[in-house]
Amino acid sequence: MLENVTLHIRRGEFVGIVGPSGSGKTSLLRAITGSLAAARGSVEVTRGTRIGYVPQVESVDWNFPITVGEVLAMTRTRRHWPRTTRSERAEMKEVLEGLGLHGLDGRHIRELSGGQQQRVFVARAMFGKPDILILDEPTSGVDVRTRHEILHLLRDLHSKGSTILLTTHDLNGLASHLPRLVCLNREVIADGSPRETLIPEVLERTYGAPLHVLEHGGMPIVLDHDYTSSEVLRDTERQMRSERETRQ
Protein backbone atom coordinates (compact mmCIF):
# COMPACT_ATOMS: atom_id res chain seq x y z
CA MET A 1 0.00 0.00 0.00
CA LEU A 2 2.70 2.49 0.99
CA GLU A 3 6.16 2.48 -0.58
CA ASN A 4 9.28 4.59 -0.51
CA VAL A 5 8.37 6.34 2.67
CA THR A 6 11.30 7.81 4.52
CA LEU A 7 10.28 10.20 7.19
CA HIS A 8 12.08 11.57 10.22
CA ILE A 9 10.11 13.38 12.83
CA ARG A 10 12.22 15.06 15.44
CA ARG A 11 11.25 16.25 18.88
CA GLY A 12 9.41 19.56 18.81
CA GLU A 13 8.36 19.35 15.15
CA PHE A 14 4.88 20.12 13.85
CA VAL A 15 4.17 18.00 10.79
CA GLY A 16 1.07 17.62 8.64
CA ILE A 17 0.44 14.75 6.25
CA VAL A 18 -1.77 15.57 3.26
CA GLY A 19 -3.02 13.41 0.46
CA PRO A 20 -6.22 12.18 -1.17
CA SER A 21 -8.44 9.50 0.35
CA GLY A 22 -6.77 6.12 0.08
CA SER A 23 -3.31 7.68 -0.19
CA GLY A 24 -2.16 5.83 2.90
CA LYS A 25 -2.36 8.61 5.52
CA THR A 26 -4.17 6.47 8.03
CA SER A 27 -1.94 3.47 7.29
CA LEU A 28 1.10 5.62 7.93
CA LEU A 29 -0.34 6.80 11.25
CA ARG A 30 -1.18 3.23 12.19
CA ALA A 31 2.35 2.11 11.32
CA ILE A 32 3.79 4.87 13.49
CA THR A 33 1.51 4.04 16.41
CA GLY A 34 2.38 0.37 16.08
CA SER A 35 -1.11 -0.91 15.33
CA LEU A 36 -0.02 -1.91 11.81
CA ALA A 37 3.24 -3.72 11.07
CA ALA A 38 5.33 -2.71 8.06
CA ALA A 39 5.74 -5.55 5.53
CA ARG A 40 9.16 -4.22 4.57
CA GLY A 41 11.33 -1.61 6.16
CA SER A 42 10.93 -0.44 9.70
CA VAL A 43 9.35 2.16 11.87
CA GLU A 44 11.67 3.24 14.62
CA VAL A 45 10.17 5.00 17.57
CA THR A 46 12.49 6.13 20.35
CA ARG A 47 12.14 3.72 23.25
CA GLY A 48 9.59 4.74 25.80
CA THR A 49 7.90 7.27 23.52
CA ARG A 50 4.42 7.94 24.75
CA ILE A 51 1.87 8.58 22.03
CA GLY A 52 -1.13 10.79 22.64
CA TYR A 53 -3.66 9.88 19.97
CA VAL A 54 -6.59 12.13 19.12
CA PRO A 55 -9.21 10.30 17.04
CA GLN A 56 -11.45 11.85 14.40
CA VAL A 57 -14.43 13.59 15.98
CA GLU A 58 -16.67 11.57 13.71
CA SER A 59 -15.40 8.28 15.11
CA VAL A 60 -16.32 9.15 18.71
CA ASP A 61 -19.52 7.70 20.18
CA TRP A 62 -21.08 10.92 21.45
CA ASN A 63 -23.96 9.06 23.06
CA PHE A 64 -21.72 7.07 25.37
CA PRO A 65 -22.48 7.95 29.00
CA ILE A 66 -19.26 9.68 29.86
CA THR A 67 -18.22 12.99 31.36
CA VAL A 68 -15.20 15.09 30.46
CA GLY A 69 -13.43 14.06 33.68
CA GLU A 70 -14.05 10.37 32.95
CA VAL A 71 -12.67 10.76 29.42
CA LEU A 72 -9.41 12.12 30.82
CA ALA A 73 -9.07 9.65 33.69
CA MET A 74 -9.52 6.55 31.53
CA THR A 75 -6.05 6.90 30.02
CA ARG A 76 -4.34 6.49 33.38
CA THR A 77 -4.83 2.75 33.48
CA ARG A 78 -1.77 2.18 35.63
CA ARG A 79 -4.00 3.26 38.47
CA HIS A 80 -6.86 0.82 38.45
CA TRP A 81 -9.61 2.09 40.69
CA PRO A 82 -12.34 4.36 39.40
CA ARG A 83 -11.67 7.15 41.87
CA THR A 84 -9.12 9.78 40.85
CA THR A 85 -6.35 10.69 43.27
CA ARG A 86 -5.80 14.20 44.53
CA SER A 87 -2.72 14.62 42.34
CA GLU A 88 -4.62 13.34 39.32
CA ARG A 89 -7.38 15.85 39.94
CA ALA A 90 -4.84 18.64 40.19
CA GLU A 91 -3.20 17.58 36.93
CA MET A 92 -6.58 17.23 35.28
CA LYS A 93 -7.48 20.74 36.34
CA GLU A 94 -4.22 22.06 34.93
CA VAL A 95 -4.71 20.32 31.55
CA LEU A 96 -8.33 21.43 31.29
CA GLU A 97 -7.45 24.99 32.20
CA GLY A 98 -4.63 25.02 29.69
CA LEU A 99 -7.08 24.06 26.96
CA GLY A 100 -9.83 26.43 28.03
CA LEU A 101 -12.05 23.68 29.41
CA HIS A 102 -11.98 24.80 33.01
CA GLY A 103 -14.96 23.66 35.08
CA LEU A 104 -16.34 21.34 32.43
CA ASP A 105 -15.12 18.07 33.96
CA GLY A 106 -18.58 17.06 35.17
CA ARG A 107 -20.26 17.71 31.81
CA HIS A 108 -21.33 15.05 29.38
CA ILE A 109 -19.26 15.17 26.18
CA ARG A 110 -22.33 15.84 24.07
CA GLU A 111 -23.15 19.02 25.95
CA LEU A 112 -20.03 20.79 24.66
CA SER A 113 -19.48 22.98 21.62
CA GLY A 114 -17.68 21.55 18.57
CA GLY A 115 -14.38 23.15 19.56
CA GLN A 116 -14.68 21.99 23.15
CA GLN A 117 -15.46 18.45 22.01
CA GLN A 118 -12.30 18.30 19.93
CA ARG A 119 -10.31 19.86 22.78
CA VAL A 120 -11.52 17.23 25.25
CA PHE A 121 -9.78 14.58 23.19
CA VAL A 122 -6.66 16.70 22.88
CA ALA A 123 -6.88 17.07 26.68
CA ARG A 124 -7.18 13.31 27.09
CA ALA A 125 -4.05 12.82 24.97
CA MET A 126 -2.20 15.57 26.90
CA PHE A 127 -3.26 14.06 30.23
CA GLY A 128 -1.23 10.97 29.32
CA LYS A 129 1.85 13.25 29.12
CA PRO A 130 2.69 12.24 25.57
CA ASP A 131 6.01 12.74 23.82
CA ILE A 132 4.16 13.10 20.54
CA LEU A 133 0.61 14.16 19.82
CA ILE A 134 -0.95 12.42 16.83
CA LEU A 135 -4.21 13.76 15.42
CA ASP A 136 -6.26 12.06 12.72
CA GLU A 137 -8.09 14.66 10.63
CA PRO A 138 -8.60 17.12 13.49
CA THR A 139 -10.67 19.50 11.37
CA SER A 140 -12.90 17.07 9.50
CA GLY A 141 -16.56 17.58 10.22
CA VAL A 142 -16.08 20.79 12.21
CA ASP A 143 -17.23 24.32 11.41
CA VAL A 144 -14.97 27.22 10.47
CA ARG A 145 -14.87 28.64 13.97
CA THR A 146 -13.91 25.31 15.49
CA ARG A 147 -11.23 24.91 12.84
CA HIS A 148 -9.73 28.24 13.90
CA GLU A 149 -9.84 27.18 17.53
CA ILE A 150 -8.09 23.91 16.79
CA LEU A 151 -5.39 25.58 14.70
CA HIS A 152 -4.71 28.12 17.46
CA LEU A 153 -4.63 25.42 20.08
CA LEU A 154 -2.17 23.26 18.14
CA ARG A 155 0.09 26.22 17.40
CA ASP A 156 0.03 27.09 21.06
CA LEU A 157 0.91 23.53 22.13
CA HIS A 158 3.68 23.47 19.54
CA SER A 159 5.12 26.74 20.80
CA LYS A 160 5.19 25.21 24.28
CA GLY A 161 7.33 22.36 23.00
CA SER A 162 4.87 19.62 21.95
CA THR A 163 5.72 17.40 19.01
CA ILE A 164 2.67 17.17 16.76
CA LEU A 165 1.84 14.98 13.79
CA LEU A 166 -1.50 15.21 12.05
CA THR A 167 -3.27 14.16 8.87
CA THR A 168 -5.62 16.49 7.07
CA HIS A 169 -7.69 17.01 3.96
CA ASP A 170 -7.92 20.67 4.66
CA LEU A 171 -5.19 22.28 2.56
CA ASN A 172 -6.13 25.92 3.04
CA GLY A 173 -7.67 25.87 6.49
CA LEU A 174 -5.00 23.83 8.20
CA ALA A 175 -2.15 22.45 6.08
CA SER A 176 -0.93 25.78 4.70
CA HIS A 177 -0.52 27.07 8.28
CA LEU A 178 1.84 24.29 9.37
CA PRO A 179 5.64 24.58 9.34
CA ARG A 180 6.19 21.23 7.60
CA LEU A 181 4.04 19.24 5.21
CA VAL A 182 4.39 15.75 3.80
CA CYS A 183 2.45 15.13 0.59
CA LEU A 184 1.53 11.48 0.36
CA ASN A 185 0.07 9.33 -2.35
CA ARG A 186 1.22 5.77 -1.84
CA GLU A 187 4.69 7.27 -1.47
CA VAL A 188 6.11 10.54 -0.25
CA ILE A 189 5.71 13.02 -3.11
CA ALA A 190 7.17 15.99 -1.28
CA ASP A 191 8.32 16.95 2.19
CA GLY A 192 8.93 20.53 3.24
CA SER A 193 7.36 23.88 4.07
CA PRO A 194 3.96 24.78 2.58
CA ARG A 195 5.73 27.10 0.13
CA GLU A 196 7.76 24.16 -1.11
CA THR A 197 5.00 21.58 -1.10
CA LEU A 198 1.82 23.44 -1.99
CA ILE A 199 2.85 24.07 -5.59
CA PRO A 200 0.94 22.93 -8.70
CA GLU A 201 3.46 20.23 -9.74
CA VAL A 202 3.53 18.54 -6.35
CA LEU A 203 -0.23 18.83 -5.87
CA GLU A 204 -0.94 17.34 -9.28
CA ARG A 205 1.23 14.34 -8.47
CA THR A 206 -0.35 14.02 -5.03
CA TYR A 207 -3.98 14.39 -6.02
CA GLY A 208 -3.83 13.23 -9.63
CA ALA A 209 -5.65 16.35 -10.81
CA PRO A 210 -4.48 19.82 -11.79
CA LEU A 211 -4.79 22.31 -8.95
CA HIS A 212 -4.13 26.01 -9.06
CA VAL A 213 -2.26 27.84 -6.36
CA LEU A 214 -2.74 31.49 -5.57
CA GLU A 215 -0.92 33.49 -3.01
CA HIS A 216 -2.54 35.61 -0.40
CA GLY A 217 -0.67 37.46 2.31
CA GLY A 218 2.40 35.34 1.64
CA MET A 219 0.46 32.11 2.05
CA PRO A 220 -0.44 29.64 -0.67
CA ILE A 221 -4.12 29.06 -1.40
CA VAL A 222 -5.01 25.93 -3.31
CA LEU A 223 -7.98 26.02 -5.67
CA ASP A 224 -9.42 22.93 -7.26
CA HIS A 225 -10.00 22.66 -10.97
CA ASP A 226 -13.76 23.22 -11.00
CA TYR A 227 -13.39 26.29 -8.98
CA THR A 228 -10.54 27.70 -11.07
CA SER A 229 -12.68 27.64 -14.16
CA SER A 230 -15.31 29.73 -12.46
CA GLU A 231 -15.91 33.40 -12.74
CA VAL A 232 -14.69 33.91 -9.19
CA LEU A 233 -11.18 32.88 -10.03
CA ARG A 234 -10.97 35.01 -13.12
CA ASP A 235 -12.17 37.93 -11.04
CA THR A 236 -9.58 37.22 -8.36
CA GLU A 237 -6.77 36.91 -10.88
CA ARG A 238 -7.84 40.09 -12.60
CA GLN A 239 -7.92 41.84 -9.27
CA MET A 240 -4.48 40.59 -8.30
CA ARG A 241 -3.07 41.68 -11.65
CA SER A 242 -4.52 45.15 -11.28
CA GLU A 243 -3.18 45.37 -7.71
CA ARG A 244 0.28 44.46 -8.94
CA GLU A 245 0.03 47.03 -11.74
CA THR A 246 -1.08 49.69 -9.30
CA ARG A 247 1.89 48.92 -7.06
CA GLN A 248 4.27 49.13 -10.02
Next chain:
Amino acid sequence: MTIALDLLAPYDFAFFQRGMVAATLAGALCGVLGVFVVLRGMSYIGHGLSHAVFGGAAASAVMSINFFVGAGIWGIISGVLIGRIARRKIIGADAAIGIVTTASFAGGIALLNRYGQARKSIEAVLFGSVLGVSWVDIAAILAVSLAVGAIVLFAYRAFLFATFDPQVAIVSGERVATIEVILMVMLSITILVTMRVIGTLLISALLVIPAATARMITNSFSRMLMLSPMIGAMCCLVGMNLSYHLDTSAGATIILVAAVVFTATYLLAGRRARLRVASLHHL
Protein backbone atom coordinates in the same frame (compact mmCIF):
# COMPACT_ATOMS: atom_id res chain seq x y z
CA MET B 1 -51.33 -6.12 60.01
CA THR B 2 -52.83 -8.95 57.99
CA ILE B 3 -51.49 -7.43 54.82
CA ALA B 4 -48.03 -7.17 56.33
CA LEU B 5 -48.20 -10.78 57.47
CA ASP B 6 -49.44 -11.81 54.07
CA LEU B 7 -46.56 -10.04 52.38
CA LEU B 8 -44.08 -11.78 54.64
CA ALA B 9 -45.72 -15.19 54.26
CA PRO B 10 -43.45 -16.54 51.52
CA TYR B 11 -40.41 -15.89 53.71
CA ASP B 12 -41.48 -18.81 55.91
CA PHE B 13 -40.37 -21.16 53.18
CA ALA B 14 -36.71 -22.00 52.96
CA PHE B 15 -36.93 -22.45 49.18
CA PHE B 16 -38.30 -18.94 48.85
CA GLN B 17 -35.53 -17.48 50.99
CA ARG B 18 -32.93 -19.21 48.85
CA GLY B 19 -34.67 -18.12 45.66
CA MET B 20 -34.85 -14.58 46.95
CA VAL B 21 -31.13 -14.36 47.78
CA ALA B 22 -30.20 -16.00 44.48
CA ALA B 23 -32.45 -13.74 42.41
CA THR B 24 -31.31 -10.51 44.08
CA LEU B 25 -27.66 -11.42 43.62
CA ALA B 26 -28.33 -12.47 40.03
CA GLY B 27 -30.06 -9.14 39.36
CA ALA B 28 -27.11 -7.17 40.66
CA LEU B 29 -24.59 -9.32 38.77
CA CYS B 30 -26.47 -9.05 35.48
CA GLY B 31 -26.84 -5.32 36.12
CA VAL B 32 -23.07 -4.82 36.27
CA LEU B 33 -22.30 -6.81 33.13
CA GLY B 34 -25.37 -5.39 31.42
CA VAL B 35 -23.68 -2.00 31.34
CA PHE B 36 -20.99 -3.40 29.05
CA VAL B 37 -23.48 -5.46 27.08
CA VAL B 38 -25.64 -2.42 26.38
CA LEU B 39 -22.86 0.07 25.69
CA ARG B 40 -20.96 -2.29 23.42
CA GLY B 41 -24.11 -3.18 21.52
CA MET B 42 -23.70 -6.83 22.47
CA SER B 43 -27.23 -7.63 23.57
CA TYR B 44 -27.67 -10.13 20.79
CA ILE B 45 -24.45 -11.78 21.96
CA GLY B 46 -25.90 -12.16 25.46
CA HIS B 47 -29.00 -13.67 23.94
CA GLY B 48 -27.02 -16.09 21.79
CA LEU B 49 -24.68 -17.00 24.60
CA SER B 50 -27.53 -18.06 26.87
CA HIS B 51 -28.75 -20.39 24.13
CA ALA B 52 -25.27 -21.80 23.68
CA VAL B 53 -24.90 -22.39 27.41
CA PHE B 54 -28.20 -24.27 27.36
CA GLY B 55 -26.70 -26.78 24.92
CA GLY B 56 -23.75 -27.28 27.24
CA ALA B 57 -26.04 -27.69 30.23
CA ALA B 58 -28.10 -30.33 28.45
CA ALA B 59 -25.02 -32.21 27.27
CA SER B 60 -23.53 -32.26 30.75
CA ALA B 61 -26.85 -33.46 32.23
CA VAL B 62 -27.00 -36.33 29.76
CA MET B 63 -23.37 -37.27 30.26
CA SER B 64 -23.72 -36.95 34.05
CA ILE B 65 -20.98 -34.32 34.21
CA ASN B 66 -21.32 -31.62 36.86
CA PHE B 67 -23.54 -28.85 35.47
CA PHE B 68 -21.10 -26.04 36.27
CA VAL B 69 -18.13 -27.87 34.80
CA GLY B 70 -19.79 -29.07 31.61
CA ALA B 71 -21.88 -26.04 30.79
CA GLY B 72 -19.12 -23.76 32.07
CA ILE B 73 -16.49 -25.08 29.70
CA TRP B 74 -18.94 -25.02 26.79
CA GLY B 75 -20.11 -21.52 27.72
CA ILE B 76 -16.61 -20.10 27.98
CA ILE B 77 -15.53 -21.64 24.67
CA SER B 78 -18.60 -20.32 22.86
CA GLY B 79 -18.30 -16.94 24.57
CA VAL B 80 -14.72 -16.45 23.46
CA LEU B 81 -15.51 -17.67 19.95
CA ILE B 82 -18.53 -15.38 19.66
CA GLY B 83 -16.45 -12.47 20.89
CA ARG B 84 -13.83 -13.18 18.22
CA ILE B 85 -16.35 -13.50 15.41
CA ALA B 86 -18.06 -10.27 16.48
CA ARG B 87 -14.76 -8.43 16.87
CA ARG B 88 -13.42 -9.30 13.45
CA LYS B 89 -16.63 -8.01 11.90
CA ILE B 90 -16.61 -10.81 9.38
CA ILE B 91 -19.51 -10.39 7.00
CA GLY B 92 -22.51 -12.14 8.45
CA ALA B 93 -21.13 -12.33 11.99
CA ASP B 94 -24.68 -12.03 13.32
CA ALA B 95 -25.76 -14.92 11.16
CA ALA B 96 -22.77 -17.05 12.16
CA ILE B 97 -23.43 -16.41 15.85
CA GLY B 98 -27.12 -17.10 15.37
CA ILE B 99 -26.48 -20.39 13.63
CA VAL B 100 -23.93 -21.67 16.15
CA THR B 101 -25.89 -20.70 19.25
CA THR B 102 -29.31 -21.84 18.07
CA ALA B 103 -27.79 -25.10 16.86
CA SER B 104 -26.34 -25.55 20.33
CA PHE B 105 -29.75 -24.77 21.80
CA ALA B 106 -31.54 -27.20 19.48
CA GLY B 107 -28.91 -29.84 20.19
CA GLY B 108 -29.52 -29.39 23.91
CA ILE B 109 -33.26 -29.88 23.53
CA ALA B 110 -32.77 -32.96 21.33
CA LEU B 111 -30.33 -34.45 23.84
CA LEU B 112 -32.73 -33.91 26.72
CA ASN B 113 -35.63 -35.36 24.70
CA ARG B 114 -33.66 -38.44 23.84
CA TYR B 115 -31.81 -39.18 27.04
CA GLY B 116 -32.97 -36.94 29.84
CA GLN B 117 -35.96 -36.78 32.07
CA ALA B 118 -36.94 -34.40 29.31
CA ARG B 119 -39.88 -32.20 30.13
CA LYS B 120 -39.11 -31.18 33.63
CA SER B 121 -35.45 -30.39 33.17
CA ILE B 122 -36.07 -28.55 29.90
CA GLU B 123 -38.64 -26.32 31.54
CA ALA B 124 -36.40 -25.70 34.53
CA VAL B 125 -33.54 -24.53 32.36
CA LEU B 126 -35.67 -22.59 29.89
CA PHE B 127 -37.79 -20.70 32.36
CA GLY B 128 -35.78 -20.99 35.55
CA SER B 129 -36.84 -22.75 38.66
CA VAL B 130 -36.83 -21.01 41.98
CA LEU B 131 -37.74 -24.23 43.72
CA GLY B 132 -34.58 -25.81 42.44
CA VAL B 133 -32.19 -23.18 43.80
CA SER B 134 -29.80 -24.78 46.27
CA TRP B 135 -27.22 -23.23 48.57
CA VAL B 136 -24.60 -24.44 46.10
CA ASP B 137 -26.24 -22.31 43.41
CA ILE B 138 -26.25 -19.32 45.75
CA ALA B 139 -22.60 -19.90 46.62
CA ALA B 140 -21.80 -20.03 42.89
CA ILE B 141 -23.67 -16.79 42.14
CA LEU B 142 -22.03 -15.11 45.13
CA ALA B 143 -18.56 -16.23 44.10
CA VAL B 144 -19.08 -15.04 40.51
CA SER B 145 -20.57 -11.73 41.74
CA LEU B 146 -17.56 -11.08 43.97
CA ALA B 147 -15.13 -12.01 41.21
CA VAL B 148 -16.88 -9.88 38.59
CA GLY B 149 -17.18 -6.96 41.02
CA ALA B 150 -13.50 -7.17 41.89
CA ILE B 151 -12.38 -7.42 38.25
CA VAL B 152 -14.59 -4.55 37.08
CA LEU B 153 -13.44 -2.35 39.94
CA PHE B 154 -9.78 -3.26 39.69
CA ALA B 155 -9.56 -2.88 35.93
CA TYR B 156 -12.20 -0.16 35.78
CA ARG B 157 -10.26 2.33 33.69
CA ALA B 158 -8.99 -0.25 31.23
CA PHE B 159 -12.52 -1.64 30.79
CA LEU B 160 -13.90 1.84 30.25
CA PHE B 161 -11.17 2.77 27.77
CA ALA B 162 -11.62 -0.45 25.79
CA THR B 163 -15.39 -0.02 25.73
CA PHE B 164 -15.53 3.66 24.84
CA ASP B 165 -12.64 3.94 22.43
CA PRO B 166 -11.04 0.57 21.55
CA GLN B 167 -8.92 1.92 18.68
CA VAL B 168 -7.23 4.58 20.76
CA ALA B 169 -6.93 2.16 23.67
CA ILE B 170 -4.90 -0.16 21.41
CA VAL B 171 -2.66 2.71 20.31
CA SER B 172 -2.18 3.66 23.96
CA GLY B 173 -0.93 0.16 24.70
CA GLU B 174 -4.02 -1.31 26.35
CA ARG B 175 -4.57 -5.03 25.86
CA VAL B 176 -8.00 -4.60 24.37
CA ALA B 177 -8.22 -8.15 23.02
CA THR B 178 -7.50 -9.57 26.49
CA ILE B 179 -10.09 -7.29 28.05
CA GLU B 180 -12.67 -8.49 25.55
CA VAL B 181 -11.88 -12.13 26.32
CA ILE B 182 -12.23 -11.45 30.06
CA LEU B 183 -15.56 -9.76 29.40
CA MET B 184 -16.88 -12.68 27.36
CA VAL B 185 -15.71 -15.18 29.98
CA MET B 186 -17.43 -13.18 32.74
CA LEU B 187 -20.58 -12.99 30.65
CA SER B 188 -20.60 -16.74 29.96
CA ILE B 189 -20.08 -17.62 33.61
CA THR B 190 -22.72 -15.12 34.71
CA ILE B 191 -25.26 -16.61 32.33
CA LEU B 192 -24.31 -20.06 33.57
CA VAL B 193 -24.83 -19.39 37.27
CA THR B 194 -27.94 -17.23 36.92
CA MET B 195 -29.65 -19.48 34.38
CA ARG B 196 -31.34 -21.62 37.03
CA VAL B 197 -33.02 -18.61 38.57
CA ILE B 198 -34.14 -16.64 35.55
CA GLY B 199 -34.03 -19.22 32.80
CA THR B 200 -32.24 -19.32 29.47
CA LEU B 201 -34.94 -17.52 27.54
CA LEU B 202 -35.16 -14.49 29.79
CA ILE B 203 -31.62 -13.99 31.04
CA SER B 204 -30.66 -11.66 28.21
CA ALA B 205 -33.51 -9.34 29.23
CA LEU B 206 -32.02 -9.05 32.70
CA LEU B 207 -28.72 -8.11 31.09
CA VAL B 208 -30.29 -5.38 28.97
CA ILE B 209 -33.24 -3.77 30.80
CA PRO B 210 -31.61 -2.55 34.07
CA ALA B 211 -28.62 -1.15 32.18
CA ALA B 212 -30.80 0.58 29.60
CA THR B 213 -32.92 2.06 32.42
CA ALA B 214 -29.77 3.29 34.19
CA ARG B 215 -28.63 4.85 30.92
CA MET B 216 -31.78 6.99 30.87
CA ILE B 217 -31.16 8.23 34.38
CA THR B 218 -27.50 9.20 34.08
CA ASN B 219 -24.95 10.53 31.64
CA SER B 220 -21.96 9.28 33.60
CA PHE B 221 -20.37 5.87 33.16
CA SER B 222 -19.47 5.39 36.82
CA ARG B 223 -22.97 6.29 37.96
CA MET B 224 -24.48 3.97 35.37
CA LEU B 225 -22.27 1.20 36.70
CA MET B 226 -23.63 1.81 40.21
CA LEU B 227 -27.28 2.30 39.24
CA SER B 228 -27.67 -0.65 36.90
CA PRO B 229 -26.99 -3.41 39.50
CA MET B 230 -29.20 -1.58 41.99
CA ILE B 231 -32.08 -1.53 39.50
CA GLY B 232 -31.42 -5.17 38.59
CA ALA B 233 -31.42 -6.30 42.21
CA MET B 234 -34.54 -4.28 42.99
CA CYS B 235 -36.47 -5.71 40.02
CA CYS B 236 -35.54 -9.24 41.11
CA LEU B 237 -36.56 -8.57 44.69
CA VAL B 238 -39.93 -7.15 43.74
CA GLY B 239 -40.45 -9.70 40.98
CA MET B 240 -39.79 -12.63 43.29
CA ASN B 241 -42.31 -11.42 45.85
CA LEU B 242 -44.92 -10.70 43.21
CA SER B 243 -44.44 -14.09 41.62
CA TYR B 244 -45.35 -15.78 44.90
CA HIS B 245 -48.51 -13.77 45.38
CA LEU B 246 -49.59 -13.92 41.74
CA ASP B 247 -48.54 -17.54 41.39
CA THR B 248 -46.56 -16.83 38.25
CA SER B 249 -43.10 -17.94 37.11
CA ALA B 250 -40.37 -16.05 38.97
CA GLY B 251 -38.22 -15.41 35.88
CA ALA B 252 -41.12 -14.05 33.86
CA THR B 253 -42.37 -11.87 36.72
CA ILE B 254 -38.91 -10.41 37.30
CA ILE B 255 -38.57 -9.47 33.64
CA LEU B 256 -42.07 -7.98 33.62
CA VAL B 257 -41.22 -5.85 36.67
CA ALA B 258 -38.03 -4.73 34.93
CA ALA B 259 -40.02 -3.85 31.83
CA VAL B 260 -42.48 -1.82 33.92
CA VAL B 261 -39.60 0.03 35.62
CA PHE B 262 -38.06 0.74 32.22
CA THR B 263 -41.36 1.99 30.79
CA ALA B 264 -42.07 4.16 33.83
CA THR B 265 -38.59 5.69 33.65
CA TYR B 266 -39.06 6.24 29.93
CA LEU B 267 -42.35 8.04 30.47
CA LEU B 268 -41.23 10.07 33.47
CA ALA B 269 -37.83 11.02 32.09
CA GLY B 270 -37.64 13.90 29.69
CA ARG B 271 -37.16 13.79 25.96
CA ARG B 272 -33.39 13.95 26.32
CA ALA B 273 -33.33 10.84 28.49
CA ARG B 274 -35.38 8.99 25.89
CA LEU B 275 -32.93 10.01 23.19
CA ARG B 276 -30.12 8.44 25.21
CA VAL B 277 -31.81 5.07 24.98
CA ALA B 278 -32.65 5.58 21.34
CA SER B 279 -28.95 6.01 20.71
CA LEU B 280 -27.99 2.62 22.16
CA HIS B 281 -27.02 0.23 19.40
CA HIS B 282 -28.70 -3.07 18.68
CA LEU B 283 -30.95 -2.88 21.66
